[in-house]
Amino acid sequence: IAKIALAAGSIKYKVRRFGVTLDAQYPLAKLLSAPNPAQGGAELMEAIFSFKIIAGNSFVLALGPNDGPPQELYTLRPDRVSIIAGRDEMPAAYRYSLGNNQYKDYSPAKVVHVKFFSPLDDWYGLSPVEAAAYSIDQHNQASAWNQALLQNGARPSGALVIKQDGVAGGRLGEDQYNRIKAQIDDQFSGPANAGRPVLLEGGMDWKEMSMSPKDMDFVEMKNSAARDIALAFGVPPQLLGIPGDNTYSNLAEARLAFWEQTVIPHVNHLIDAFNNWLAPKFDTGVTIEPDYDSVAALTPRRDDMWNRINNSNFLTAEEKKQMLNLKL
Numbered sequence: 524i525a526k527i528a529l530a531a532g533s534i535k536y537k538v539r540r541f542g543v544t545l546d547a548q549y550p551l552a553k554l555l556s557a558p559n560p561a562q563g564g565a566e567l568m569e570a571i572f573s574f575k576i577i578a579g580n581s582f583v584l585a586l587g588p589n590d591g592p593p594q595e596l597y598t599l600r601p602d603r604v605s606i607i608a609g610r611d612e613m614p615a616a617y618r619y620s621l622g623n624n625q626y627k628d629y630s631p632a633k634v635v636h637v638k639f640f641s642p643l644d645d646w647y648g649l650s651p652v653e654a655a656a657y658s659i660d661q662h663n664q665a666s667a668w669n670q671a672l673l674q675n676g677a678r679p680s681g682a683l684v685i686k687q688d689g690v691a692g693g694r695l696g697e698d699q700y701n702r703i704k705a706q707i708d709d710q711f712s713g714p715a716n717a718g719r720p721v722l723l724e725g726g727m728d729w730k731e732m733s734m735s736p737k738d739m740d741f742v743e744m745k746n747s748a749a750r751d752i753a754l755a756f757g758v759p760p761q762l763l764g765i766p767g768d769n770t771y772s773n774l775a776e777a778r779l780a781f782w783e784q785t786v787i788p789h790v791n792h793l794i795d796a797f798n799n800w801l802a803p804k805f806d807t808g809v810t811i812e813p814d815y816d817s818v819a820a821l822t823p824r825r826d827d828m829w830n831r832i833n834n835s836n837f838l839t840a841e842e843k844k845q846m847l848n849l850k851l
Contacts, residue, residue: 527757528570529569531572532572533550534814535789537812537813539811555598555646571598572789575637576756577650578648579647580604580647580717582601592805615810616629635797757781757785758781779824
């Protein structure tokens with residue numbers, strides 16, 4: 524989630540009006556670079572994308588005079604926002620809970636709701652976390668197993684069987700039982716005692732009762748769950764250092780796929796919402812456009828486009844210049 528949000532939040536934006544790039548001092552451009560006194564533009568965007576991926580929903584609040592364009596932008600915590608249903612499947616208000624039974628309602632004109640598609644909910648989006656829930660649980664349980672294994676490294680996973688006259692079923696006295704239990708806790712548990720052999724007294728036998736980590740293929744189980752989680756969020760496992768089948772031949776190819784298939788769709792989704800909600804509040808014909816030219820990971824994509832245009836003999840030099848000025 525952090526990798527996607529940081530990448531998407533690093534994108535710079537240009538404000539245009541009827542195709543002409545406006546100055547950085549234009550009110551909308553200034554608002555995107557400094558949305559509020561507590562956050563910069565990249566930090567706000569990172570929060571927007573993080574909330575969207577974690578909760579499936581992201582709410583952005585615009586504050587300013589009722590008769591003018593917004594002057595500040597804020598993110599609202601999705602867990603505190605309730606949508607008040609209105610007519611015609613449109614929200615009547617967004618209710619923000621402040622705690623202690625206090626809340627504040629915002630009109631739909633003040634809030635934009637960016638969400639994932641959900642087939643079973645008319646108002647709220649479906650987070651990738653829900654799609655990856657089983658794999659996340661498996662990964663957490665594998666980590667918990669590993670932690671317990673380190674803390675109780677050589678504690679036997681089985682039973683001590685008391686034998687009398689070669690037959691199982693003997694009993695220990697209370698003092699003997701407590702002494703053996705304390706001995707196991709003190710001398711055979713914890714990472715410092717990992718691998719230490721257990722010394723059994725006469726008449727005792729050890730019976731294995733559970734599978735070893737090797738039998739469970741512990742490491743591969745954890746890596747498999749991690750790959751499933753990464754794929755659910757659209758992040759190539761190679762970028763997270765997860766071993767296994769390499770879908771891409773090199774890291775640069777994986778980074779390019781990450782941007783093209785995950786980051787850019789996230790950014791375009793948000794900018795479409797902003798162009799429908801925020802930009803018209805400033806002037807007619809104003810649009811926000813992401814500047815992908817500055818993204819180093821997309822260099823192979825740009826080089827390929829430039830080479831194809833340059834090698835197109837049917838284009839004039841002027842037409843090539845115009846095409847190279849188009850945004851990717």
